[in-house]
Amino acid sequence: MTEPEASWLNLGPGRFRLLRWPGAEDRPVLFLHGLTAVADVWGPTIEALGGERPDCFAFDQRGHGQSHPAGGYGIAAYVNDVVETLDALGLEAADIVGHSMGARVALVMAARRPERVRSVAIVDIGPEQWRANWTSTWDALDAMPRRFAGRDEALAFAGSRTRNSPIGTGMFLARLRQDAAGGLTWRADIDALKATVKSHRSRNFWHEWSAIDAPALLVRGGTSHELRTSIFERMMAKNPKVGVREIPGVGHNIPLIAPDKLASELRSFWSEVPSFA
Numbered sequence: 001m002t003e004p005e006a007s008w009l010n011l012g013p014g015r016f017r018l019l020r021w022p023g024a025e026d027r028p029v030l031f032l033h034g035l036t037a038v039a040d041v042w043g044p045t046i047e048a049l050g051g052e053r054p055d056c057f058a059f060d061q062r063g064h065g066q067s068h069p070a071g072g073y074g075i076a077a078y079v080n081d082v083v084e085t086l087d088a089l090g091l092e093a094a095d096i097v098g099h100s101m102g103a104r105v106a107l108v109m110a111a112r113r114p115e116r117v118r119s120v121a122i123v124d125i126g127p128e129q130w131r132a133n134w135t136s137t138w139d140a141l142d143a144m145p146r147r148f149a150g151r152d153e154a155l156a157f158a159g160s161r162t163r164n165s166p167i168g169t170g171m172f173l174a175r176l177r178q179d180a181a182g183g184l185t186w187r188a189d190i191d192a193l194k195a196t197v198k199s200h201r202s203r204n205f206w207h208e209w210s211a212i213d214a215p216a217l218l219v220r221g222g223t224s225h226e227l228r229t230s231i232f233e234r235m236m237a238k239n240p241k242v243g244v245r246e247i248p249g250v251g252h253n254i255p256l257i258a259p260d261k262l263a264s265e266l267r268s269f270w271s272e273v274p275s276f277a
Contacts, residue, residue, distance in 0.1 A: 013069030032102025048263035063192025
């Protein structure tokens, strides 16, 4: 797999880690990862786009990976980070792809800052308020070990699917850092993750969903429990201008479970977007 170029962005809230997979410079795409993830998770999808891919960027969003501003985890702060990233890259606008938490950021970005969004792909998230979702996520985050003695212990926690996949192993280990004693701890700020999911899931964004006017694609995993069928159907009814795709037999984590299929859907979508003509 192609190794991306890593650099740092000095944004208003602090220093953010940026990855770039070089491609056609007149077709920049910005990828936004989900909760607990890091920019690296987009590597398999970007690789699957093939040799004539667009210029692809992803950054560790606030509170994640190696990007740690002092605070502020509401949706507006995340959207502002995207705007500042585009500014730092010298881009008036870009095509945006987001998954899960990143897809919600992309959704709101497309509605509130449409002049900066040429197209948007929203991967497996809905705009609804959902208390049970954030409370169960809090329980899962609280239950996670805060430290692992080493790689083997960390991968045992990750599970067999991750351990048995070189890509999955790499993506999981990218979320960890070595401490002074030789153990592994999370790069993410767990309190920041909890603040993020509570803030984002404590209100709905149906108004923003209905306001999206840029070329847009909604992708759902056919067996996803995150984007429920009832919400998926309501989204189609609320904004019929948005194209929809469902990937059968795939759960929520589409960028890692089915990167080839996601890349194919993105290429098909982009083929109809004027900025990719």
